[in-house]
Amino acid sequence: MNERGDAAEARALVWLQARGLRCLARNYRCRLGEIDLIMQDGDTVVFVEVRQRRSARFGGAAASITPAKQARLTLAAEHYLQTLSSVPPCRFDAVLFDGAQPPHWVQNII
Numbered sequence: 001m002n003e004r005g006d007a008a009e010a011r012a013l014v015w016l017q018a019r020g021l022r023c024l025a026r027n028y029r030c031r032l033g034e035i036d037l038i039m040q041d042g043d044t045v046v047f048v049e050v051r052q053r054r055s056a057r058f059g060g061a062a063a064s065i066t067p068a069k070q071a072r073l074t075l076a077a078e079h080y081l082q083t084l085s086s087v088p089p090c091r092f093d094a095v096l097f098d099g100a101q102p103p104h105w106v107q108n109i110i
């Protein structure tokens with residue numbers, strides 16, 4: 001990952017923690033895909049995709065989460081859930097950075 005991506009993930013982590021979420025894992029990787037952040041929000045496990053774009057032109061960060069990317073996120077999340085003794089409630093969120101705008105948190109992206 002590049003430095004900008006690492007910085008965006010670090011910013012997203014701090015931002016989500018300030019909103020009460022707890023980090024379970026960063027950059028979870030398996031052969032099926034990768035999840036930027038795995039957080040806990042109460043009893044819910046939250047799989048977080050962090051996207052950053054220089055501007056909102058051409059759809060911005062949100063448009064970069066394609067159906068193919070969503071499929072890889074789902075497969076990686078299923079892999080992670082298999083490591084747990086029981087499957088908790090879970091959801092997929094995104095933290096989006098478009099240029100100098102404040103982060104935008106979108107819950108239930110999948």
